[in-house]
Amino acid sequence: MKKILKRYLPYLKEYKLQYFFVFIGIILTVSATIATAQIMKPLMDDLFISKKEEMLAFIPLGLIGIYFIKAIGRYIQSVYMLYIGLHVVTRFREILLAKIISLDMEFLYINRSGELISRITNDINRIQYFVSNMLPELFRESLTVVALISYVTYLNPHLAFYALVVMPLIIYPLVLIAKKLKKYSHRSQAKNADVVTRLTEVFNNSEIIKANATEKYEVERFSVQNWQFFKINMKSVYVGEIVSPFMEIIGALGLAAVIFIGGREVYDGKMSVGEFTAFLTAVGLVFQPIRRIGSIYSKVQDAVAASERVFDILDTKSKIVDGDKELKEDIKKICFNEVMLSYEDAYALNNINITIKSGENIALVGDSGGGKSTFINMLLRFYDPDSGYISVNGTDIKEFRGESLKHHISLVSQRIYIFQDTLASNVAYGQEIDEEKVYDALRLADASVFVDSLENGIHTLMSEAGSNLSGGQRQRVAIARAIYKHSSLILFDEATSALDNESEKRIQMALDEYTKDKITITIAHRLSTIEHADKILVMQKGAIVASGTHKELLKSSEVYQRLAGEFDA
Numbered sequence: 001m002k003k004i005l006k007r008y009l010p011y012l013k014e015y016k017l018q019y020f021f022v023f024i025g026i027i028l029t030v031s032a033t034i035a036t037a038q039i040m041k042p043l044m045d046d047l048f049i050s051k052k053e054e055m056l057a058f059i060p061l062g063l064i065g066i067y068f069i070k071a072i073g074r075y076i077q078s079v080y081m082l083y084i085g086l087h088v089v090t091r092f093r094e095i096l097l098a099k100i101i102s103l104d105m106e107f108l109y110i111n112r113s114g115e116l117i118s119r120i121t122n123d124i125n126r127i128q129y130f131v132s133n134m135l136p137e138l139f140r141e142s143l144t145v146v147a148l149i150s151y152v153t154y155l156n157p158h159l160a161f162y163a164l165v166v167m168p169l170i171i172y173p174l175v176l177i178a179k180k181l182k183k184y185s186h187r188s189q190a191k192n193a194d195v196v197t198r199l200t201e202v203f204n205n206s207e208i209i210k211a212n213a214t215e216k217y218e219v220e221r222f223s224v225q226n227w228q229f230f231k232i233n234m235k236s237v238y239v240g241e242i243v244s245p246f247m248e249i250i251g252a253l254g255l256a257a258v259i260f261i262g263g264r265e266v267y268d269g270k271m272s273v274g275e276f277t278a279f280l281t282a283v284g285l286v287f288q289p290i291r292r293i294g295s296i297y298s299k300v301q302d303a304v305a306a307s308e309r310v311f312d313i314l315d316t317k318s319k320i321v322d323g324d325k326e327l328k329e330d331i332k333k334i335c336f337n338e339v340m341l342s343y344e345d346a347y348a349l350n351n352i353n354i355t356i357k358s359g360e361n362i363a364l365v366g367d368s369g370g371g372k373s374t375f376i377n378m379l380l381r382f383y384d385p386d387s388g389y390i391s392v393n394g395t396d397i398k399e400f401r402g403e404s405l406k407h408h409i410s411l412v413s414q415r416i417y418i419f420q421d422t423l424a425s426n427v428a429y430g431q432e433i434d435e436e437k438v439y440d441a442l443r444l445a446d447a448s449v450f451v452d453s454l455e456n457g458i459h460t461l462m463s464e465a466g467s468n469l470s471g472g473q474r475q476r477v478a479i480a481r482a483i484y485k486h487s488s489l490i491l492f493d494e495a496t497s498a499l500d501n502e503s504e505k506r507i508q509m510a511l512d513e514y515t516k517d518k519i520t521i522t523i524a525h526r527l528s529t530i531e532h533a534d535k536i537l538v539m540q541k542g543a544i545v546a547s548g549t550h551k552e553l554l555k556s557s558e559v560y561q562r563l564a565g566e567f568d569a
Contacts, residue, residue, distance in 0.1 A: 085132020114197025
């Protein structure tokens with residue numbers, strides 16, 4: 001716990017003013033608690049035994065004053081504790097998301113989306129207690145215990161010894177319980193991630209589930225994870241909830257000792273009834289904060305486990321490290337120099353050597369798994385080569401800041417990404433919206449007709465994943481997005497697969513003019529998409545096995561001849 005607390009300190013230091021108000025609230029609350037015990041002495045001795053009439057007004061007014069101060073203290077403490085907790089949690093969600101999306105694509109591919117969502121939502125919510133409630137509550141309850149112990153010791157040291165001798169019996173069981181709770185908490189949070197992953201998968205694949213009528217099957221799969229989550233949580237409940245009754249029993253033992261020994265001292269005249277009542281009240285009160293400390297200690301284990309999972313992500317180092325150079329000019333030349341990349345004992349790219357210059361239209365063809373998408377991904381620095389290097393304008397791309405490099409690259413991938421925002425925002429994604437530029441980009445992408453048919457035009461809100469658009473319309477929006485960015489390097493990965501031949505021809509004619517001063521790299525499985533390319537690279541098992549124009553390759557490459565036949569088919 002000390003290690004985790006140390007990690008939070010830099011963040012918590014920013015809330016000094018709020019913690020000061022929390023401290024004021026604690027002081028008021030603890031003072032009122034001590035006063036509650038102290039007022040028992042005049043209540044018994046002066047009001048009930050000596051029957052002093054003025055005490056009939058003084059004692060009730062005193063009690064009202066005590067509880068008024070206690071109420072103000074608790075309110076101040078609660079408001080500022082919750083402010084700290086909610087503020088820190090809100091910041092941590094942003095910090096964690098920023099960290100996750102800054103990590104390399106390998107990390108994002110390997111880790112399930114449900115797992116990462118669970119870290120940002122469930123785990124972050126669990127740390128709220130740690131950062132806002134734990135410290136103030138531990139401080140308040142510890143201060144209350146110290147104050148009350150000091151008070152009962154002041155009243156009667158001999159009796160205090162018998163009352164508090166049971167306290168050491170509490171510590172060891174609490175430590176054992178805490179260890180168990182932390183273990184169960186880790187398992188609970190991991191299983192919660194499984195539940196979120198299953199739900200994410202169901203909602204992302206709703207079409208195939210409906211098409212195969214596998215709703216019952218998916219509910220059964222979810223049910224397994226869901227009830228496993230329930231069982232783990234119940235184990236945590238069985239262990240965690242034993243703390244309170246355990247503390248009650250220990251407290252009862254202490255109170256029993258006080259009543260037995262203190263009663264004798266009252267009979268013997270060594271204590272007045274008021275002193276004994278004040279002592280008994282203080283002892284009763286001292287076990288309340290001790291019980292709360294035990295409960296806090298149990299809850300902290302859940303927050304510690306969540307914090308460890310959060311900091312595990314924050315401590316993860318990206319394999320892709322940014323350089324410090326800015327790529328300010330357009331990309332005019334790209335060189336692959338003996339680039340090698342292996343994945344699971346197979347080459348994703350094998351000794352790639354090629355130079356591409358501004359104005360060139362390069363096409364990539366080959367069998368599935370031949371390395372075409374990897375070729376494109378390397379330019380985006382989704383991965384770095386195992387050996388060799390890729391240069392842009394004569395500089396290794398590792399030397400550039402990732403943001404400045406990607407500013408000059410537009411990607412239209414096989415999977416079309418449409419965000420739940422307006423059509424204009426999707427086209428101008430990440431940039432300021434210029435409506436005239438949006439219309440121009442949509443026109444070049446052959447999207448003007450369908451956009452004009454939308455109720456609110458470019459201001460129409462897109463549904464999740466663009467479900468209110470057809471596949472071809474989504475592809476047009478993705479192409480318009482690439483055009484709007486006005487990059488000097490455009491990457492097309494099956495960018496027109498959902499379009500009919502006529503639409504594809506119209507878009508290609510528009511793009512030929514638009515890209516004449518840019519570098520264009522295209523992956524396609526249609527002959528019409530690539531036959532007019534300046535150079536076609538034929539890739540197999542990560543290697544370029546042939547290159548040339550469409551006509552040249554038809555004569556010289558058997559592999560391309562086969563592929564061309566498959567395109568026509």
